[in-house]
Amino acid sequence: MSATIDLTSGLSGWLELSAILAAGFGAGMINVVVGSGTLISFPVLLLFGYPPVVANVSNTLGLVPGSLSGTIGYRRELRANRHLARLLLPASTAGGIGGAALLFVLPSEAFELIVPALITLGIAMVLLGPLVQRSAARRAADRPASTGTPVWMNIVTFAGVFLLGVYGGYFGAAQGILIVGLLSLLTVETVQSLNGIKNLLVMAVNLIAAVTFLIIAPASVDWLVVALIAVGSALGGIVGARVGRRLSPSALRGIIASIGTVAIVYLLAT
Structure with a gap:
């Protein structure tokens, strides 16, 4: 059973309600700009006594509107x-189904132990992305024009996004950082373009995971x-899209790296 909010208990019940609403807003905004909002809302629910599975499931359901509003903002x-x-939406969807199912099979520690390492990897990929993209552009300029993206590159990208979908459906912390990092290495798109794709993929994973949880x-x-x-994240997603789309690529990468580092410190400390 969950630790339900008791609004008849006076100020404490209303403070809990306000804190969860604010956590949803913060999570929705950060998810759109960077992609680690779960690290705000999930701990708040644990703090108020919700069991981990209830907190994870309810949080995932609630963040879907925020992902939707952020995706619309990056249309x-x-x-x-x-x-x-x-290309990538089916990969995220399939991965999200698998990850959501794993939540009820594997212990939560199965992913929690490697989350700091995953976030570190994501930050490194985001920061190295421009160097890899410039190198790829130089190599492409030195050879005859190709007919399009190599098949092997599409396969690797699809597989990588599928695995991140599994991770996102299971736990989801900083899934967005990992997606942007991976696509920074494997595509030539700008970080703002990748942020828009990231919001769509995260929304798909959250939505399919939510449906799986309900079943x-x-x-x-x-x-x-x-x-x-849901209310908080939807509003946060709108604000996040307005803010995120105005950031320069270097500023956006800096924010991703900074928030990712804070997330790593938090996870290692708890």
Whole structure:
């Protein structure tokens, strides 16, 4: 059973409600700009006494509207890269299903132990992305024009996004950082374009994981928590899209690296 909010208990109940709503807003905004909002909302739910599975399931459901509003905010970038979105969306969806199912099979420690290493890898990929892209552009300029992206590159990208979908459906912390990092190495798109694709893929994973949770473990859902995080994350997603799209590529990479580093410190300290 979840630690439901008791609004008849006076100030403490309303403070809990406000804190969860604010956590949803912060998570929604950071998810759109960077992609590690779960590290805000999930610990807040644990702090108020919600069991880990209830907190994870309810948090995932609540963050879907935030991902949706962020995706709409980046619709211009998505239209410009619809070919890449169509390639990767099925990979994220399939991975999300598998990851959500694993949540009820594997202990939570299975992913939590490697999350700091994964985030470190994601930050490194984001920062190294421009160097790899420039190197690839120089090599492409030195050889005859090709007919398109090599098949092996599409396969590697699809497989990588699928595995990140599994991770996202299971735990999801900093999934967005990992997606942007991976695509920075494997594509020639700008970081803003990749941020738009990242929002779409994260939304797909959260949505499919949420549906899977509802089918497998409907009793693990606290609907008041879901509603609070949903409202907060939707508003946060709108603000995040407005802020994120105005950032320069270097500033966006710097924010990703900074928030990712804070997330690593937090995870190692808890």
